[in-house]
Amino acid sequence: MAQQQQNISISAPGFQGLNTEDSPLQQDPGFALEADNCVIDRFGRIGAREAFDNYTNNDNIAYVTDPAMVTETKQVYQLGGGVIGTTRHDLGILGHLQYNGAGSLVREDYYIVRFNAEDMDSVTYPTLAVPASLTGADIVYFNDAIYIFSKGNIALKYTGTITDLFSGTVDVDYIPPVDDNGIIANNIDGNVGCSAYGRLWVSGVNGDYNTIYYSDLLIATQWYDGRAVPVDTQNTGGIIDVSQYWPNGGDRIVSIQAHNNFLIIFGRQSILLYSSVNNFSDPADVGGLILQDAISSMGAVSRDAVASIGSDLLFVDDSGVRSLGRTIQEKSVPIGDLTANVKRDISILIRDEPNDAISLFYMPDKNLVICNFANTEQAYAVEMRAPSATGGQKVTRWTNCVFRRGMYVEQEDNVYTLLAGKDTGGALWYDNYLEWDSQPYFMRYGSNAFTFGDSVRQKFLKKIDFTLVSTFADANSVVKWGYGGLLTDTATNVVTAQQPALYGVSEFNEAEYGPGLTTLKRYRINAKGSGDLVRVGLETEIAGNSLSIQEINVQTLLGRIY
Numbered sequence: 001m002a003q004q005q006q007n008i009s010i011s012a013p014g015f016q017g018l019n020t021e022d023s024p025l026q027q028d029p030g031f032a033l034e035a036d037n038c039v040i041d042r043f044g045r046i047g048a049r050e051a052f053d054n055y056t057n058n059d060n061i062a063y064v065t066d067p068a069m070v071t072e073t074k075q076v077y078q079l080g081g082g083v084i085g086t087t088r089h090d091l092g093i094l095g096h097l098q099y100n101g102a103g104s105l106v107r108e109d110y111y112i113v114r115f116n117a118e119d120m121d122s123v124t125y126p127t128l129a130v131p132a133s134l135t136g137a138d139i140v141y142f143n144d145a146i147y148i149f150s151k152g153n154i155a156l157k158y159t160g161t162i163t164d165l166f167s168g169t170v171d172v173d174y175i176p177p178v179d180d181n182g183i184i185a186n187n188i189d190g191n192v193g194c195s196a197y198g199r200l201w202v203s204g205v206n207g208d209y210n211t212i213y214y215s216d217l218l219i220a221t222q223w224y225d226g227r228a229v230p231v232d233t234q235n236t237g238g239i240i241d242v243s244q245y246w247p248n249g250g251d252r253i254v255s256i257q258a259h260n261n262f263l264i265i266f267g268r269q270s271i272l273l274y275s276s277v278n279n280f281s282d283p284a285d286v287g288g289l290i291l292q293d294a295i296s297s298m299g300a301v302s303r304d305a306v307a308s309i310g311s312d313l314l315f316v317d318d319s320g321v322r323s324l325g326r327t328i329q330e331k332s333v334p335i336g337d338l339t340a341n342v343k344r345d346i347s348i349l350i351r352d353e354p355n356d357a358i359s360l361f362y363m364p365d366k367n368l369v370i371c372n373f374a375n376t377e378q379a380y381a382v383e384m385r386a387p388s389a390t391g392g393q394k395v396t397r398w399t400n401c402v403f404r405r406g407m408y409v410e411q412e413d414n415v416y417t418l419l420a421g422k423d424t425g426g427a428l429w430y431d432n433y434l435e436w437d438s439q440p441y442f443m444r445y446g447s448n449a450f451t452f453g454d455s456v457r458q459k460f461l462k463k464i465d466f467t468l469v470s471t472f473a474d475a476n477s478v479v480k481w482g483y484g485g486l487l488t489d490t491a492t493n494v495v496t497a498q499q500p501a502l503y504g505v506s507e508f509n510e511a512e513y514g515p516g517l518t519t520l521k522r523y524r525i526n527a528k529g530s531g532d533l534v535r536v537g538l539e540t541e542i543a544g545n546s547l548s549i550q551e552i553n554v555q556t557l558l559g560r561i562y
Contacts, residue, residue: 010553010554015040016388019341047548047549051432051441052401052421052430053436056118056427066107069106074096079092093135095109095111110135112162123161146158155187196256212253213238222235238284255304257306274289318347321346322336358373360372363430368384372406377399381397400441403424416431434544443540444538447552449533459534460530461555466552467553471547472544479538481529485533487535487536
């Protein structure tokens, strides 16, 4: 007698994010083996990410063109900004690189630019010793001004125009950093900076990444003078030498951060925590800056691979994205591992990617932390609203990430995330569902291999029903399925979005226009083949449309026992 067809429902598929660490046969069906260009939407469904859209539409820079130039690239390397007076200023470091027909670099120019609405304008700056070092600059907002620290260069101050902060002619009270033996450096030429607790903190001065220089309270032009009789007896600028305090015996300062009354010094393999830094007294006084704790065998892979989410400080070490707060509280490494569900995958990427190409940034309006790998143009998106069933955060993967850095901006009643575009003509932003080049990108979902609770019987797939939520525009999609852990069979489909309602439009009572932009619809695909383990998936182009997966129903026959 013929076997009765059975229906197996997978509710909220993929809403737990990726899991490539645990056995697929023991996993919740909400986990996915593939989730590219996806996020967990506000209703808890897996859906398409937004686009990397053009923020810069008007490039107003007068570039100098080399006669031998055949091809050129325009790369945004760094971002930073702040409110000066009552106006928001967003700055970036732009490189214009020109190549001849053989692919050799014939000219390179570096610009400090301001992004204002749709415009990108250059800002004139003083002559620098190493202009190319601007690509690794740290742009820091402090006390109604923006400071640009780059390796081997004079520090710059931006207040609408750019000046040399430490020339001595800008501020007659400027005190260069010195010690008892004389001047250590005639400027603050490090590239690891931080604005915290009323001071600027900078490392890398004169190539020394074991020393931190900090400014006087609220005075960016006064630093430690090192004299037995100080020039200014009220100056509380100073120096911190951390070389003797690394728990592993030696390290180098990678990043300086402030969190929860701590000054946190990230080394490459160690972390130092200094407390009592916000009492507005001299940090060098008794009871001032105190080394509170030292953490060994973990550190930040790069300066920009650290992000504050307000309640915690996250960083990327060799094994993934970590939570510093939980590490401190629990004294246990695994508890703060946000990417535990993709640990091996992300560890391989971190190992192979240049350290300075890895960055971390937070989008609070989207509840997302993005770990970006600029060279390979992919990223992991970490959902921060709630952890997955395993305890790690819900994680998805993004591709076609044509940006180096990200910066969250709050401007009056508008919030957005600015992205440092790679050869995209300027800055991008995370917005809309149409990419900067108007080409589609692809949302891909692939389930784990299912036995449907009967691992010893053969499965004959008959139909696959996808319940999808779509908006704005129609989209081409490909439904995939397969056996034995592979997605080998495909069928094409068009995901339709209904037209929005138009006020006052009625045409013989026909339902041509729907009540809104959202379409909730079931799509049925005839399947074929047989096997023991079953996988299903969906690939959809995103080009002005959005899409989320609400439910998958698999109709199958169960065959003989193997």
